[in-house]
Amino acid sequence: MAIAQEDDQVLKAEYGKFALTNAKIYTVTKGVIENGTLVINNGIIEAVGANVQIPNDAKVIDVAGKEIYPGMIDGGTTLGLNEIGSIAEAQDYREYGAITPQMEALTAVNPNAVTIPVTRVSGVTTVWTMPQGGVLPGTAAAINLFGYTPDQMYAGQRGIVMNFPSTAGGRRWRRLSEDEIKKRQERAMKEINETWDKAELYAKIENAEDVRNYPEIEALVPVVKGETPIFIEVNAAQDILNAIEWIKGRGYKQVVLTGVAEGWRVADEIAESGYPVIAGPVQAIPTRSSDSFDAAYANPGIMSKAGVKVALRTMDNENARNLPYHAGFAAAYGMGKEEALKAITINAAEILGVGDQIGSIEVGKKANFFVSTGDPFETATKITDLFIDGYKVPMTSRHIRLYDEFLNRATGVDKTKPAIEIKKK
């Protein structure tokens, strides 16, 4: 459905009081309301139910025949930090240096990135955008996909990203021997332990008089104190076990494991640890050539069934809009529709520490939701309306505008033929 601009009219987001009526509402946490009304006021969900009083001054939107879902949340992207993959100048998620946890993804987000509207018109309203590379690449942030400054987009959570040393081979053409891998691991763990030892020491002495300015270590202190979560990127099975052991040894309280591509191999251990996970991409090839073809598709379902709290991510940028299809594949290969929907709504919100604000349609939560023609996992379903942070966001993006211009393009002038025939006398 390409609802785009007419001529030079620029559609602007609207704010205020709205009532969406005759909708099938998937609250996610409180069941499905077959035929209900959703009232929002100044960014907050004021009422939702089958028999809700519609305020006189609300703008009424009749969505009969359609469905309402909480805005989808992508648990891992570089959205807003990168516009064109092949151009170094367009990339802002990777800073030089292995230990740079103080780098803030939030401030570097480009709120006007073309990729943002393209993503939100597919119903993804919030993403976790992450620095990449090195050991401690920086501080990730949750952002809503509407706002003119990073602060306006900020969705309420930041977290330290840590890339746990990997035993995985990585490149096809680089094969390290077991010894070499072990040595690499030991060196990496030594560096990591030294860094966190410093952080723990700094936490004790930071209020002393002559403590020097040490941004890399200062950024880690909130994790030591349990105030900020740490997101540990770890994928190979043995690495996941090593990471769990390391974290238990350190005793940090707020921990999330991300990636967990081989989580299915150690699902019970992850469940036992109590740590939640952000898994994905689901549409990915198996980590080993000996694995079943559907290892990545089935991964989230296996972990979920073992008792792990699972959120999903695309680990994409310009195609974070495909989040519902990653979830759809997870659903089809063992997770089930209900759990898969939770994985991209309430679970993701709770794991990102903003479960009291978004992730479900409940009174008091923020108005982050979309209206669709049907099951958002089904590819042919179209999104017709979008609310982010209480703003009714126009359903337009550069892709839609290009569709409107070129579906039936102006013919243009054919210069091979004369414009007018001049008759010779």
Add this chain to the structure above:
Amino acid sequence: MKTKNILLSLLLVLCTSAFAQEAPKGDVLFKGGTVLTITNGALENTDVLVRDGKISRIGKGLRAPNGVETVDITGKFLMPGIIDAHSHIAGSAINEGTSQVTAEVSMEDVVDPYDVSIYRALAGGVTSIHLMHGSANVIGGQNETMKLRWGQTDPDMLRFEGAPRTIKFALGENPTRGARARGIQPQSRMGIEMMLRNSFSEAQEYEKRWKAYNASKDPKKVAPEYDLRMQTLVDILNGEVLVHCHSYRADEIYMLLKVFSDFNIPRLTFQHANEAYKVAPELAAFGATASVFADWWAYKLEVYYSTAYNAAILHENGVLTSINSDSGELIRHLFHEAAKTQKYGNLSDDEALAMITLNPAKQLGIDNRVGSIEVGKDADIAIFDNHPLSIYAVPQMTFVDGVKYFDINNDKADQRIYIDPESSIEEVTLFEKMDYNHRCMEGAAIFFGQNLINHQH
């Protein structure tokens, strides 16, 4: 003695021809499913009989002849095996990037039957692929159309016998990047156009020299030098080799239409063609076709101004369009990619499915053999438990020439047919989009921006 020798040699010839390999062909009766014919609508509760690798009957209440196995597909969906018109799986090398024109090389020499990606593609309902040369050069090597007969270790057994010859061309950032790294032409789109025109002109002169030599009755005539590269270009000019051109920007697509017009080459397929929608009327007027991504964009400057509605716009403007993967990951869910034309566009079920069956078959010149469920066509068939355009569709079985190569109920995890005895550790490879998926530039670019790590198309 002489007769003995003759008899012996005859025997030898007979023996070797008896061992001359033919692709295995099967017989099977599929009963009671929804048959998505592509050309004749969706037939419910219908049977399909396969004899000797060909579809022999489509109808209701068919009975299995003696010795023919019946496969019950009640409640399931049967469609033509999916055809990926742009693939780099099953190839041990992708780019001969040492020159900007390498028409003489061919992917048939680097087919790797041991690539487990073949099996994984079968598990996604794919039966045929167009194994393409990379995009490092303006005129690349010849491609190989293949059938995914997993388990065959002789590369020749994976050929799609009788498929027309095709060749890879490339425009835009990939070839210019390679040339910039080497300090040669073409480093701009201007240079690419002239390299094409120059190559075709030289080929025409080469052909003239040979024609003159062949026609000459001079007993002392000397043959011109034989040049396989030039000969291949001559074959292209004479319409014997179908050109598939990697391209993105609308202006370079238009440029190639003009070049092909000038050299009288009527058939042309643009690959990727992210901006083809901007020149859809021109493409339709020429009769050129497009093989595109469902929604990939923004990984390079030349795809920054794309739209996911590309396939739908082309289709509505009368351009024959297919959807391809160019990826060992995406190939496994092309049925899902095709459905995106119903999200980014309003294509019908048959139109969407044609994007991954009949349309690529036409672009590869194999539509007389595959691409739809019709009597007489090859029994390349994929069975799904739900309608293939549904996100919940899980491929159940995949057949090539009536032989089953994938069965989800008989699918052991480790499908490798060769394990390197010298490998000491089980290699775990993480989802790095570059490594497994996008090989178009592999081995070609000497230097590229660090951010090409994510996509190399």
